[in-house]
Amino acid sequence: MRRFTQGFYGYVVALFVCLAAAGLFLLIAPQSREEHIPRLDYSITVANFGHSVPYGVYAPQSDPAGWVPNSNKIAKGENGAQVLYLGYATAKRQHAMFAQSNERPAAGFASRMANSDKAVGTQQVGDVTWEQRFRQDKNQRSLVRVLPEVTLVITGTADWPELAELASVLRQRPQG
Known part of the structure; x- marks a missing residue:
């Protein structure tokens, strides 16, 4: 028995036992090959934001097909302004x-x-014109719309048609 607990043979046996246990664990552990993106409902966040600002809030009337809302928050911006x-x-x-x-x-x-102050063009979404901005080093595209009461920005790594798709579903909700 001593020869299996010392030296090279002991090392090989211990290594084999560990690898066998790891292999058995991988065989019986449940594994998912599907992509899972957590879906977060933003309706309460939008409602709360609407109660805290003095203008009608813009929000998606519905989510674009195949899109998954995965984050939402209200934060303080510059000069104490609220940001959704x-x-x-x-x-x-x-x-x-x-x-x-x-x-x-x-x-x-x-x-x-x-992440840019330079317009690279405009994009028409329905009857609304949005300013396009692009930051190449971050592969970040943005659509910007400045209104008298509120500024809207749609930004990300999505391409221009996808950003326009989100812009097309935005609607202003009544104040309150």
Whole structure:
């Protein structure tokens, strides 16, 4: 018995026992090959945001087909302004975020969310014109819309058509 607890043979036996146990564990442990992106409901966050700001909040009327809402929060922006963030995994499994705030100056909020202050063009979504911004080193595209009461930014690694898809479902909800 002593020869299996010492030297090279002992090492080989211990290694074999450990590998066999690990292999057995991998065979019987449940494994999922499906992608799982947690879906988070943002309706309460949007409602709470609507009660805390003096304007009608913009929010998706419905989520674009195949998109998964996976994050949402209300945060403090510059000068105490409230900021609403809604995050998504798009149908092409890229990232997109919708942010809105009445932070002033509006240009500062838009530039911070887009990580750029330079417009590269415009994009028509329905009857609304959005400003396009692009930051190449981050592969970040942004659509910006500055309104008198609120600034809207849709940004992420999603391509322009996907960002426009999110812009197309945004609707202003009544104040309150």
